Amino acid sequence: MATVTFDQATRVYPGxxxxxxxxxxxxxxxxxxxxxxxxxxxxxxxxxxxxxxxxDVNTGRILxxxxxxxxxPPKDRDIAMVFQNYAxxxxxxxxxxxxxxxxxxxxxxxxxxxxxxxxxxxxxxxDYLDRKPKALSGGQRQRVAMGRAIVRNPRxxxxxxxxxxxxxxxxxxxxxxxxxxxxxxxxxxxxxxHDQVEAMTMGDRxxxxxxxxxxxxxxxxxxxxxxxxxxxxxxxxxxxxxLLELPVVDGGVQFGGTTYDTGREAIDAASGSTVTVGxxxxxxxxTAEGDGLAVEADLVEEQGADAFIFGRTIVNDKSHDIIVRVxxxxxxxxxxxxxxxxxxxxxxxxxxxxxxxxxx
Amino acid sequence: MRKAxxxxxxxxxxxxxxxxxxxxIIWMFLGSFKDYGEIFRSPWALPEAFxxxxxxxxxxxxxxxxxxxxxxxxxxxxxxxCMLFSLPTAYAIERIRFRGSKVLFNVYxxxxxxxxxxxxxxxxFLLLQLNLLNxxxxxxxxxxxxxxxxxxxxxxxxxxxxxxxxxxxxxxxGMSQYGILFKIVAPLVTTGIITxxxxxxxxxxxxxxxxxxxxxxxxxxxxGVAMDLLANEAEYTNAWGALFAGLTIAIIPIMVIxxxxxxxxxxxxxxxALKG
Numbered sequence: 001m002a003t004v005t006f007d008q009a010t011r012v013y014p015g016x017x018x019x020x021x022x023x024x025x026x027x028x029x030x031x032x033x034x035x036x037x038x039x040x041x042x043x044x045x046x047x048x049x050x051x052x053x054x055x056d057v058n059t060g061r062i063l064x065x066x067x068x069x070x071x072x073p074p075k076d077r078d079i080a081m082v083f084q085n086y087a088x089x090x091x092x093x094x095x096x097x098x099x100x101x102x103x104x105x106x107x108x109x110x111x112x113x114x115x116x117x118x119x120x121x122x123x124x125x126x127d128y129l130d131r132k133p134k135a136l137s138g139g140q141r142q143r144v145a146m147g148r149a150i151v152r153n154p155r156x157x158x159x160x161x162x163x164x165x166x167x168x169x170x171x172x173x174x175x176x177x178x179x180x181x182x183x184x185x186x187x188x189x190x191x192x193x194h195d196q197v198e199a200m201t202m203g204d205r206x207x208x209x210x211x212x213x214x215x216x217x218x219x220x221x222x223x224x225x226x227x228x229x230x231x232x233x234x235x236x237x238x239x240x241x242x243l244l245e246l247p248v249v250d251g252g253v254q255f256g257g258t259t260y261d262t263g264r265e266a267i268d269a270a271s272g273s274t275v276t277v278g279x280x281x282x283x284x285x286x287t288a289e290g291d292g293l294a295v296e297a298d299l300v301e302e303q304g305a306d307a308f309i310f311g312r313t314i315v316n317d318k319s320h321d322i323i324v325r326v327x328x329x330x331x332x333x334x335x336x337x338x339x340x341x342x343x344x345x346x347x348x349x350x351x352x353x354x355x356x357x358x359x360x
Numbered sequence: 361m362r363k364a365x366x367x368x369x370x371x372x373x374x375x376x377x378x379x380x381x382x383x384x385i386i387w388m389f390l391g392s393f394k395d396y397g398e399i400f401r402s403p404w405a406l407p408e409a410f411x412x413x414x415x416x417x418x419x420x421x422x423x424x425x426x427x428x429x430x431x432x433x434x435x436x437x438x439x440x441x442c443m444l445f446s447l448p449t450a451y452a453i454e455r456i457r458f459r460g461s462k463v464l465f466n467v468y469x470x471x472x473x474x475x476x477x478x479x480x481x482x483x484x485f486l487l488l489q490l491n492l493l494n495x496x497x498x499x500x501x502x503x504x505x506x507x508x509x510x511x512x513x514x515x516x517x518x519x520x521x522x523x524x525x526x527x528x529x530x531x532x533x534g535m536s537q538y539g540i541l542f543k544i545v546a547p548l549v550t551t552g553i554i555t556x557x558x559x560x561x562x563x564x565x566x567x568x569x570x571x572x573x574x575x576x577x578x579x580x581x582x583x584g585v586a587m588d589l590l591a592n593e594a595e596y597t598n599a600w601g602a603l604f605a606g607l608t609i610a611i612i613p614i615m616v617i618x619x620x621x622x623x624x625x626x627x628x629x630x631x632x633a634l635k636g
Contacts, residue, residue, distance in 0.1 A: 052528075054531070082529070104539075
């Protein structure tokens with residue numbers, strides 16, 4: 001077990017000007033499950049590969065425990081990695097795949113077989129040990145890839161979108177299995193995904209990246225309730241948070257026909273005459289006509305317990321898309337107009353120019 | 361009905377072509393069992409008895425046995441050396457991007473277009489100076505090197521199809537670069553290795569001119585040269601039966617090997633084409 005530290009770690013790919021990962025500072029605690037999440041090209045996989053030693057670190061350092069591993073080859077870092085496409089050796093049986101690293105490390109045949117058997121038992125793979133990877137289903141292959149990592153008993157697990165090749169149902173199942181397994185083993189885990197649901201459900205903490213820059217590292221709950229900037233606010237949560245640019249008025253922001261009190265300090269900290277206000281779809285409540293914002297319901301998506309209104313609203317003569325969650329049993333008609341306002345205390349205010357959170 | 365008819369008609373030229381190609385081989389094969397008189401008496405008939413006198417004569421008296429072993433040696437050694445040189449080269453060109461790797465690949469490609477004839481005389485003097493003339497090992501080495509560009513070309517297209525993740529997984533598992541190449545990558549490009557090796561083997565087995573120039577004593581002759589000598593001899597000694605037997609010995613192994621691996625070769629050729 002060990003901590004992992006990225007200390008100003010930067011990666012610039014040859015032939016490009018912009019760093020793929022820019023001065024990343026990140027501490028992963030001993031035994032912690034940290035998820036790196038972000039859209040395509042945000043540098044999350046590159047960060048993981050830098051930690052694995054598969055990618056050079058141009059400036060900065062990476063530490064595993066107290067040891068600086070920046071220039072240590074992958075094999076000497078005491079890590080195990082699960083790849084997106086599993087990277088199982090196709091010409092070897094499941095047990096050979098799982099025991100391969102031990103074999104190279106010179107572990108005796110019997111001890112190797114014992115450790116492979118233990119891992120196989122843990123992952124319910126005992127019946128498949130003699131099969132080749134091509135004779136396994138996607139889920140089984142995924143488990144073999146996990147097994148290969150577990151067998152090594154590494155200090156850190158690295159996982160690069162290990163669930164993205166599974167179908168939706170299996171993904172949900174495996175998600176919980178992986179999370180509980182790594183917790184039980186108590187191994188520090190760095191997990192990369194582009195799926196924010198995976199990030200929120202699996203991670204002890206989640207690091208959100210964009211364009212190679214770390215946006216926020218926090219617990220899933222805090223990320224959801226207290227996003228540090230507009231990007232995190234819009235990225236975390238499904239459906240996404242509504243972000244509206246609203247005029248600042250005395251005592252708060254102008255929310256359609258009413259003034260919403262955001263608190264004095266938020267307004268004082270904002271730099272312009274408008275602020276970006278974020279409200280999650282579930283934090284908007286239907287009100288009487290003329291109270292709050294008028295929303296034209298373009299589409300009403302009924303999901304059973306909930307219904308979502310996908311509509312448009314006019315703010316400052318500009319049309320904005322807006323999503324509102326309503327009771328699934330009494331959804332409004334399509335093409336009707338509803339009036340909404342945010343629940344008190346559930347509004348996020350961001351500076352309109354910098355996108356940073358203002359106020360608490 | 362019409363379609364079936366069209367199909368039959370379109371196959372007629374192919375059948376004719378197959379007969380034209382196969383008939384001389386069958387004729388030679390049958391001739392190898394006939395004695396001198398029978399060859400002239402009934403050249404188109406089946407042999408009266410399947411006797412192996414001609415084979416024994418060719419193998420023992422005309423040096424075909426010795427040449428067969430020599431050919432086998434240069435072919436196996438040539439193929440092995442060629443693969444040992446080409447696989448790491450192709451891997452380096454394909455996977456380790458270094459300054460000039462693209463240029464190097466193009467140099468290999470371009471060298472395939474240089475006629476071999478141009479190398480014979482310089483090679484002769486080189487071998488003479490190194491005291492390596494009339495040496496089967498030296499000939500194997502030359503054979504190996506002549507086919508390196510072709511083999512690199514074939515292997516590169518196969519190697520490009522091996523997922524990089526596998527190599528990275530092996531690197532994390534603790535393999536060295538050569539370990540990754542020989543234990544992980546090589547088994548995955550077996551089709552390419554077989555394809556290139558068979559094509560090289562056919563070339564080495566049938567090669568004539570370099571063997572003629574670089575080998576200078578009868579006991580070192582490979583099959584190509586030995587068959588030529590036997591053919592010249594047959595003109596004066598009428599050892600036609602022995603000649604046919606010798607030819608049969610010379611061509612049967614390569615046909616058998618080709619037939620066994622034919623599926624691999626055709627698969628290999630198309631795979632290479634698509635992934636390249």
